[in-house]
Amino acid sequence: MNRLIAVLMLLIPGVLSAYGIKLMRDTLFNDFHPIFFHIGIQFVAGFLFFLIGISFIGGFIVYRDRKKQSEKRKNMDQDK
Template identity: 70%
Template sequence: MARIIAALMLFVPGIISAFGIKLMRDTLFDDFHPIFFHVVVQFFAGFVLFIIGIGFIGGFIVHRDRKRQLIKNKNKKRD
């Protein structure tokens, strides 16, 4: 059950990120959505959605790796 929830937690931000890429692509190809009042706003909204989605997925992976101690701490003193 926990794996299904984890997969859904990665699936939803992936969809958000993909929609952000679609908005940016549509801006470059002059496919304007009526929700946005200017092309620059549409591109910026797509960029923000893309960054939020990728950031969440990256944070999830870093959190999981730190929890499993797969990432070494850089602050430890070397002998």
Template identity: 70%
Template sequence: MSRTIALLVLLIPGVIAAFGIKLMRDSLFADFYPVFFHIGIQFFIGLVLFLAGIAFIGGFIVHRDRKKETTAKKKN
């Protein structure tokens, strides 16, 4: 059950990051969504969504690895 919940927790930010990539790609190829006022705003929103999704997934993986103590120890 916990693996299913973990998969869902990672799936939602993954979809958000994929939608961010789609927004950036569409703005580069001049496929404009009327929700956004300018094509530059569309690209910026896509970049924010992409970075937020990747950051969440990365943070989740780092948190899991630290909890299982599989990360390398810090050297001073």
């Protein structure tokens, strides 16, 4: 169950990042979405979506690695 929650936590920011890349690509190829008022705003929104998604995934991985490293240290200290 915990792994399923972790996968879902990474899926949503991954989709957000992919949508950000799509918005930036559409801006470069002049495919304007009417929800945005200006093509520059579309690019900035896509860049922000991309950064938010990637930073969340990166933070999740760093947190997990630090947590596992501290567990390894605790186990090594108990073995001595």
